[in-house]
Amino acid sequence: MGGLREVAAPFVVPGPSGVAIRTRLKGLTAGDETVLRLVGDLLGSLASRDLKARCAARLKHDSEQWAERKRRLTQESSSRWAGAITKATHDQWALARRGQLAHIQSLEAGIETITHRLSVPVGERGTKRVPGGYRSTREWHAKRRRLCVLEERLQTVRADREAGVVRVVRGGKRLLNSRHHLEQAQLTEEQWRARWQAGRRFLAADGESGKRFGNETIRVTPGGEVSIKLPAPLAHLANAPHGRYVLAARVSFAHRGEQWADRVAANRAVAYRIHEDTTRRRWYLTASWTVPPVQIVPLASARAGGLIGFDTNADHLAAWRLDEHGNPTGDPRRFFYDLSGTAQHRDAQVRHVLIRLLHWAERHGLSIALEDLDFTAETTREKHGRRKRFRNLISGMPVSKLRARLLSMAAELGITIVAVDPAYTSKWGAQHWQKPLTTKTRKTTRHDAAAVAIGRRALGHPIRRRTAPPRTHQSDGCGHRTVQARRDTPAREGNRPCIPGPRTRSVRAGRGANAVDQNAQHRSGRSAEHEPWQQDSLPLSL
Structure with missing residues (x-):
């Protein structure tokens, strides 16, 4: 037990903070x-210039520079378009900084792993x-060279972060790199150019309450009419006042249309x-708005009546229903x-x-x-070495997308x-629950057992089951059970309570003087050692 890490307490996950349809x-x-293309191309060029100016300011950026950038953009578009562009620029720069920090942490983890393995003799098992x-010695030398490469990269990225340098691409770095690999991307130059231009357009506007x-910039009426405030250079294209x-x-x-209509009205x-x-x-038109924080249900209320625990896997979700005592009920799903x-296909599958999972939970209330998973540190190249298949398996699991979707959909159903x-x-689910839950007609998998373990931990029960009693001399010869009641538990040394309910027509279960002590009852095969014993006299005829 000393080598196990401390397990964090379960918690109720807060709902989503925004909605997008x-x-x-x-x-x-x-x-x-x-x-639309003319407006998007014009605003996209302004957004590119603004992002370049923000990146050039680095860490010295302040409110005065922001106001100057917004004034410059207002002259070429409008004040509201300028506000939307500068806000998008700040969000993109902050996202690049967070990605830069994550890259540094990944490089540090890889360097630490390689350094440790290089210090261990070749061929030593871990x-x-x-x-x-x-x-082998060949692999040792190859990793020694890779260590030098990672250290150089880490030094470069750290220098960029300290100086406030970020590297961003409007339109996406992946799409930019695919320009040099059109055959692998199965794209022609014209198709790639169309995607590139569409990705660099800017046609987004933040809402404003009271307007x-x-x-005011992109307006949608309750009747579905869409109108756009044209920038100053394109004002001659207007067809409305x-x-x-x-x-x-x-x-x-179609989705959450009533909520949108209420906000617009x-x-x-x-x-x-x-x-x-x-x-x-x-x-396509995407509408989004923020959602006020919802009162979180107490953990005790969430546990009342049991719950459904599910385990996330590469090709399926393994779920099992548990009652409030942590006992699996029914069959796994x-x-x-x-x-x-x-x-789009993957998102539809999720x-x-x-x-289906939520409808099952809704029917039973x-x-x-679920597990609070984060595989960002588990997908590194140095974490699992040559286990490429396992790394690809972890990388392919839709953990973050599945959790975001689940929270959004569960909030609508309450x-x-x-x-x-x-x-x-x-590990503990397979060790303690896989074999006991396997029957002649039901084959329990390791993932089903993990779902039971997740559900028991969410209910506050230990995952490991109560072990068999000692074989000889009770606790004197073999010690106590490995899973026992705590010392402060009331009546931990007393007799187990009898389950109420009629067993015979005379005395109900749990009643009477001999309700607990089975040996005290006169039954065949039972001793009555509490009664005095006296041998009968022999008959005189013998």
Whole structure:
């Protein structure tokens, strides 16, 4: 027990802080698409220049520089467009800084692992906690060279962070690199250019409470009419008063449309973003707004009546229902999904699995328990060495997306989510629950047992089951049970209480003087040592 790390206490996960819904802009004319591209290209060029100015300021940026940047953008667009662009620039710069810090931590972890393995003799076996040496002298020399490369990279990234230098690409670094590998990306130069231009456009505006329909820059009426405030250089394209352009398309939100309509009718802030999908040749409108913090359900209330624990795997979710005492009830359920194919297909698979899980929990009025997983440190190249298949398996698990989707969908159904520490859930679940829960008609897998372990930890019960009693001399010869009641537990040394309920027609269970002491009752095969014993006299006839 001394080598086990401390397990964190379970907690109720707070709900989402924002909502985003999307719909398609149907019925756009060729003129509408031309105007959208012109506005997006103009604002995209302004956003690129603003991002360049922000990156050049580095750590010396202050409110005066921000005001100067906004004034410069206002002259070429409008004050609201300038505010949206500068805010997006600050968010992108801050995201790049967070990514830079994560890269530094990853390099440090890799360097620490390689340094340790280089200090161990070649061929020495490691343990589950401490890695051993490298397999051969050739691999040792190769890792020695890689250590030098990682140390140089770490020194460069640290210098950039101290100086406030970030490296960002509007449109995405992955799309930029695919320009040099068009055959592998299965793209032509024209297709890549269309994606690049669509990714660098800027057509997003933050909402403002108190303004008409919650947004003055991109306005959507309750009837579905979409209008855009044109920048100053493109004001001659307006087809409505006050320099606005009204699109021919009418929109409606199928998902959370009532919530959106209530916010628009009350003139509450709603942010909009328009973007083009060049592959499908479609335009989409995304609406988003913040959600006030919801009162979190107490952990005791979430545990009342039991819950559903599920284990996340590469191709399915293994779930099992537990009662309030931590006992598995019913049969395990498995929700399979396929994460191959496009991003839209993977996202649809995750949503389909989660809605089935949530409907099951909603029918029985139960909470859901999951592991508080974070695989960012587990997917590094040096963590598992040559186990490429295992690294790819971990990288392919949709942990963050699944959790974000689950929280958003559970909040709409009023289902509470409880997160637990993932330490030893799979190991202890397989050790203590896989074999006892396996029957002739049910094959319990390691993942099903892990779901039981997760549920028991969320309920506050220990994962490990009560062991068998000592074989001889009770506790004098073999010691106490490995899983015992605590010393401060009331009546821990007393007799176990009898379960109430009729067993015979005369005396109900748990009643009478001899309810606990089975030996005191006159039954066949039972001794009555508490009664005095006296041998009968022999008959005189013998």
